[in-house]
Amino acid sequence: MILKIAWRNIWRNNKRTLISTLSISGALFLVILMRSMQLGFYDNIINTIVQSYSGYVQVHADGYWEKQSVNNSMEVDEQLLNEINSINGIENIAKRLTTFSLVSKGEKSKGSIITGIEVKKEQLMSDWEKKIIEGSSSFDNSNEIILSKGIAEYFDVKMGDTLVLFGQGYQGMMAAGKFVANGIADLNNPKLNEMTIFMDIKSAQEYISSENISTHLIIDKKEYYDEKKIAEDIRNVVSNDYEVMTWKEILPELDQMITADNVGGLIMAFILYVIVCFGMFGTVLMMTEERMYEFGVLLSIGMGKVKLYLIILLETIMLSSIGVIIGILTTRPISIYFNKNPINMDDFGEGLGEAMGEFGFDPIIPFSTNWDIPLSHALFIFCISILISIYPAIRILYLNPVKAMKE
Numbered sequence: 001m002i003l004k005i006a007w008r009n010i011w012r013n014n015k016r017t018l019i020s021t022l023s024i025s026g027a028l029f030l031v032i033l034m035r036s037m038q039l040g041f042y043d044n045i046i047n048t049i050v051q052s053y054s055g056y057v058q059v060h061a062d063g064y065w066e067k068q069s070v071n072n073s074m075e076v077d078e079q080l081l082n083e084i085n086s087i088n089g090i091e092n093i094a095k096r097l098t099t100f101s102l103v104s105k106g107e108k109s110k111g112s113i114i115t116g117i118e119v120k121k122e123q124l125m126s127d128w129e130k131k132i133i134e135g136s137s138s139f140d141n142s143n144e145i146i147l148s149k150g151i152a153e154y155f156d157v158k159m160g161d162t163l164v165l166f167g168q169g170y171q172g173m174m175a176a177g178k179f180v181a182n183g184i185a186d187l188n189n190p191k192l193n194e195m196t197i198f199m200d201i202k203s204a205q206e207y208i209s210s211e212n213i214s215t216h217l218i219i220d221k222k223e224y225y226d227e228k229k230i231a232e233d234i235r236n237v238v239s240n241d242y243e244v245m246t247w248k249e250i251l252p253e254l255d256q257m258i259t260a261d262n263v264g265g266l267i268m269a270f271i272l273y274v275i276v277c278f279g280m281f282g283t284v285l286m287m288t289e290e291r292m293y294e295f296g297v298l299l300s301i302g303m304g305k306v307k308l309y310l311i312i313l314l315e316t317i318m319l320s321s322i323g324v325i326i327g328i329l330t331t332r333p334i335s336i337y338f339n340k341n342p343i344n345m346d347d348f349g350e351g352l353g354e355a356m357g358e359f360g361f362d363p364i365i366p367f368s369t370n371w372d373i374p375l376s377h378a379l380f381i382f383c384i385s386i387l388i389s390i391y392p393a394i395r396i397l398y399l400n401p402v403k404a405m406k407e
Contacts, residue, residue: 027272035373058219070168087233094220104165111195133149133186145163147163309389
C-alpha cells in the first residue's frame with residue numbers, strides 16, 4: 001500500500017518528476033561515459049605495455065630485480081609452475097630469459113637486450129603474431145632470431161641475414177654465436193624497439209650455457225581479477241627464494257601517471273554529483289514544503305510519522321532509481337559500441353596518435369564495459385537519495401498536525 005501511494009505521489013506533478021529524473025540521468029550519463037572512456041584508456045595502456053613487456057605479475061629469483069643479472073636467474077620446474085597455476089585468477093604463465101649482448105653486422109655494432117621466449121605462451125598473453133611486421137613469428141631452427149623494428153632498421157637487416165651476438169653467459173661463461181634474422185617485430189614502444197632481440201628460450205639457454213633457467217616468469221591474469229591479490233597468493237605458496245612483483249612495482253612511473261590522470265576524472269565526477277545533489281534536494285524540498293497541509297491531515301486521521309516518512313523515502317528512491325535506470329540504459333550500448341570500435345587519437349587532433357605511439361601507447365581509446373562503473377555510480381546516487389531524505393524526516397518528526405493544516 002505504501003509503495004503504491006509513493007508511486008502515485010511522484011506523478012502528481014509530471015513536469016517536476018521528469019525534470020528531476022532527467023537531471024539525474026543526464027549527470028549519470030556524462031559520468032558513466034567519461035569514466036568508461038577514461039578507464040578503458042587506462043586498460044588499453046596497461047594491455048599494450050604491461051602484457052607485452054612486464055606482465056601483470058612477475059616472479060624472479062630473490063634479488064634479481066635489483067641487479068637484473070642473468071647470474072641471479074632461477075630454475076623453473078613443473079612443481080613451481082603447478083604451485084603458481086593453482087592460484088585463482090591466473091590465466092597464463094610464460095617463462096622468459098633476459099640477458100644483454102653486443103650485436104654486430106658488418107662494421108656496425110649495438111648493445112641489445114636478448115629475450116628468450118616461449119612463442120606459444122607469448123601468443124596467448126600478448127597476441128605475439130600481431131607484432132610481427134615481416135618474416136616469421138616462430139623459430140624453426142635454434143639459430144634463428146626475431147629483431148625489433150629499430151634494430152632491423154639500424155643494421156638494415158633483410159630476412160636471412162646473419163648477425164653476431166657476443167656477451168657474458170651464466171656464471172662468467174662466454175656467450176657468443178651467429179644467428180639468422182627470421183622476423184621483425186614492432187613492439188609499439190620506442191625504447192624496446194631500439195634494443196630488443198627475441199630467440200627461442202631453449203636457444204637463449206644454450207647461448208648463455210645453462211639449461212632450464214629463466215630470469216623471470218610472466219603471469220597474465222583473468223579479466224577484472226586483482227593482480228595485487230594474485231601476487232599475495234603467490235607469495236603464500238612459493239618459498240622465500242623468490243620475489244613476486246606486480247606491474248605497479250615494476251613500472252611505478254606508469255602507475256603514477258594513471259593515478260594522477262584518474263584524480264582529474266574523479267574531480268569532474270564530483271562536480272557533476274554536486275549538481276545532482278542540489279537538483280534532488282530542491283525536488284525533495286518542494287515535495288515536502290508544498291505538502292505540509294496533506295501531511296497534517298494524514299497525521300490527524302491516524303497515520304504514523306514513521307509510515308509517512310517511509311512514503312517520502314520511497315518517493316525519493318523512486319525518483320533517483322528512474323534516473324539511474326535511464327542513465328544506465330542509454331550509456332550501455334554506447335560503451336559497448338566504442339569498446340568494439342575504439343576512438344582513434346588522431347580524431348582529437350592531427351599527430352596526436354603518432355605522439356602517443358612515441359610513448360609506447362596504442363593510440364586508441366576503447367571504452368570500458370566493466371559493470372562496476374555504472375553500478376558503483378548508481379549505488380552512489382542511491383546513497384545520496386537516502387541522505388537527502390533526512391530533511392523530510394526531520395520536518396515530519398517535529399510536525400504539528402494542527403499548525404500544518406492552518407498554514
